[in-house]
Amino acid sequence: xxxxxxxxxxxxxxxxxxxxxxxxxxxxxxxxxxxxxxxxxxxxxxxxxxxxxxxxxxxxxxxxxxxxxxxxxxxxxxxxxxxxxxxxxxxxxxxxxxxxxxxxxxxxxxxxxxxxxxxxxxxxxxxxxxxxxxxxxxxxxxxxxxxxxxxxxxxxxxxxxxxxxxxxxxxxxxxxxxxxxxxxxxxxxxxxxxxxxxxxxxxxxxxxxxxxxxxxxxxxxxxxxxxxxxxxxxxxxxxxxxxxxxxxxxxxxxxxxxxxxxxxxxxxxxxxxxxxxxxxxxxxxxxxxxxxxxxxxxxxxxxxxxxxxxxxxxxxxxxxxxxxxxxxxxx
Amino acid sequence: xxxxxxxxxxxxxxxxxxxxxxxxxxxxxxxxxxxxxxxxxxxxxxxxxxxxxxxxxxxxxxxxxxxxxxxxxxxxxxxxxxxxxxxxxxxxxxxxxxxxxxxxxxxxxxxxxxxxxxxxxxxxxxxxxxxxxxxxxxxxxxxxxxxxxxxxxxxxxxxxxxxxxxxxxxxxxxxxxxxxxxxxxxxxxxxxxxxxxxxxxxxxxxxxxxxxxxxxxxxxxxxxxxxxxxxxxxxxxxxxxxxxxxxxxxxxxxx
Numbered sequence: 001x002x003x004x005x006x007x008x009x010x011x012x013x014x015x016x017x018x019x020x021x022x023x024x025x026x027x028x029x030x031x032x033x034x035x036x037x038x039x040x041x042x043x044x045x046x047x048x049x050x051x052x053x054x055x056x057x058x059x060x061x062x063x064x065x066x067x068x069x070x071x072x073x074x075x076x077x078x079x080x081x082x083x084x085x086x087x088x089x090x091x092x093x094x095x096x097x098x099x100x101x102x103x104x105x106x107x108x109x110x111x112x113x114x115x116x117x118x119x120x121x122x123x124x125x126x127x128x129x130x131x132x133x134x135x136x137x138x139x140x141x142x143x144x145x146x147x148x149x150x151x152x153x154x155x156x157x158x159x160x161x162x163x164x165x166x167x168x169x170x171x172x173x174x175x176x177x178x179x180x181x182x183x184x185x186x187x188x189x190x191x192x193x194x195x196x197x198x199x200x201x202x203x204x205x206x207x208x209x210x211x212x213x214x215x216x217x218x219x220x221x222x223x224x225x226x227x228x229x230x231x232x233x234x235x236x237x238x239x240x241x242x243x244x245x246x247x248x249x250x251x252x253x254x255x256x257x258x259x260x261x262x263x264x265x266x267x268x269x270x271x272x273x274x275x276x277x278x279x280x281x282x283x284x285x286x287x288x289x290x291x292x293x294x295x296x297x298x299x300x301x302x303x304x305x306x307x308x309x310x311x312x313x314x315x316x317x318x319x320x321x322x323x324x325x326x327x328x329x330x331x
Numbered sequence: 332x333x334x335x336x337x338x339x340x341x342x343x344x345x346x347x348x349x350x351x352x353x354x355x356x357x358x359x360x361x362x363x364x365x366x367x368x369x370x371x372x373x374x375x376x377x378x379x380x381x382x383x384x385x386x387x388x389x390x391x392x393x394x395x396x397x398x399x400x401x402x403x404x405x406x407x408x409x410x411x412x413x414x415x416x417x418x419x420x421x422x423x424x425x426x427x428x429x430x431x432x433x434x435x436x437x438x439x440x441x442x443x444x445x446x447x448x449x450x451x452x453x454x455x456x457x458x459x460x461x462x463x464x465x466x467x468x469x470x471x472x473x474x475x476x477x478x479x480x481x482x483x484x485x486x487x488x489x490x491x492x493x494x495x496x497x498x499x500x501x502x503x504x505x506x507x508x509x510x511x512x513x514x515x516x517x518x519x520x521x522x523x524x525x526x527x528x529x530x531x532x533x534x535x536x537x538x539x540x541x542x543x544x545x546x547x548x549x550x551x552x553x554x555x556x557x558x559x560x561x562x563x564x565x566x567x568x569x570x571x572x573x574x575x576x577x578x579x580x581x582x583x584x585x586x
Contacts, residue, residue: 051425052424052425053421053424053425055584073427076425076426076427077427079425081422081425083418083421083422083425087417087418087419087421087422088419089342089346089414089417089419090417091345091346091349091350092342092345092346096342096345100338100339100342101422101426103334103335103338104335104338104423104426104427104428105426105427106427109334132349148422
């Protein structure tokens with residue numbers, strides 16, 4: 001049984017705006033599923049339907065085996081939710097909020113304090129637990145939000161853009177926590193507009209654009225659909241460029257060169273192609289100024305599937321290996 | 332369910348006391364009104380038709396309490412509207428709790444806050460020379476009517492918040508509170524009101540709530556005003572609760 005299933009899920013708002021237009025998903029238990037898309041693509045609307053805050057207007061969805069429309073109470077008992085922008089009560093302290101959440105989830109009164117202490121420790125907020133949330137930084141709020149979402153050890157955790165607006169350190173801390181949850185077997189449905197986040201955390205990624213799922217798969221398989229890794233090479237002597245092109249042609253297919261490289265070839269094997277290429281160039285007496293393996297990025301996937309770049313894209317290129325080779329002596 | 336309601340009520344109360352800018356007007360505003368009225372209109376007690384009282388303060392104390400309780404209702408509505416705007420309401424809705432507990436928690440908090448308001452104005456009145464002729468039973472009668480009315484006004488504020496979903500809209504009803512209050516017998520005996528205010532006051536539950544709280548102050552605990560006060564406050568509370576639950580259901584259905 002899938003942890004999350006949607007079939008033809010739709011949400012149409014008054015006035016005819018279809019925010020989600022027939023999404024089919026199947027998220028397996030223990031999987032981290034990255035739901036990727038720009039603002040307004042339908043990510044949050046989908047999440048709000050899955051966590052029973054919005055009624056679907058078409059199709060159906062189950063979470064932890066229960067229908068979100070007809071069995072919302074069962075769904076709520078089994079999910080943890082950290083919504084966008086950490087909707088926390090700023091007048092309460094972190095400890096008070098976690099304890100309240102524990103009470104709302106029916107944790108026995110005698111266990112509430114211990115459970116809250118455990119979770120506050122887990123997200124590293126011990127020092128700030130008795131301070132009002134209004135004094136917390138964005139990262140602290142996100143961590144508290146996560147602690148609250150975990151208070152009843154949910155089967156499925158929904159994280160709606162958990163790192164938007166966070167500094168890099170806070171982002172990495174949250175990533176670590178998501179990895180830890182995965183290792184504990186929690187299913188995580190993560191929406192994000194950060195490609196790197198989806199790439200780093202998600203077992204599988206779904207790309208949503210204009211309310212429709214336009215691509216789905218593991219990050220590697222999605223990238224592989226686009227192209228093979230590219231080997232970008234710059235040579236020291238421009239007169240040796242044609243010879244270098246011939247040699248590289250034995251390893252792959254030429255692609256348009258970039259402004260940082262004289263030659264670009266799609267090669268099988270990615271980084272493993274570096275050694276034979278360098279050896280071949282060296283044997284031909286071609287001095288290499290720079291050599292870089294560039295994997296197709298999720299942004300490339302996104303561009304191909306949607307025709308535009310994703311907002312929040314930090315680095316469209318996804319360089320996995322950089323080798324600045326010492327010029328070989330011509331033989 | 333009880334545990335959840337208590338937890339939500341406790342949170343609403345903690346928030347109220349941590350938000351002095353919301354709490355202070357409930358006490359300061361009616362206190363100023365009370366001081367101005369008592370100082371400037373004390374000779375109205377000589378008017379024919381004015382009930383027999385030791386002083387104008389005795390008469391006005393119930394008006395201050397009613398005004399404060401009404402403002403408490405507005406504040407409860409604003410607090411919930413802010414919660415809806417800020418997203419915390421969604422967190423509650425996404426929790427596995429009976430939906431009605433979200434409303435009941437607010438109402439219980441409104442009732443407890445009403446008790447604080449009643450105690451404050453009673454102590455204030457006693458400090459400035461008023462006397463509670465009904466003694467401790469009289470005070471308990473005031474407390475009962477006040478808490479019930481406070482819950483009712485809180486429920487109406489909650490209904491407005493659930494319908495409007497905006498704190499500024501709920502705040503916009505603030506002037507209406509005074510209109511409703513002035514067409515009741517809270518500030519002036521019904522016999523001294525001219526038409527049509529006297530007719531409106533006759534059907535205005537605030538008249539019976541204020542008179543029910545006033546009677547133990549100026550005379551003793553009498554069955555009729557007490558029961559009328561309890562009935563009016565109960566009606567407001569029951570009606571308010573029904574409206575707020577309907578508003579909550581409507582809001583969730585429309586989601």
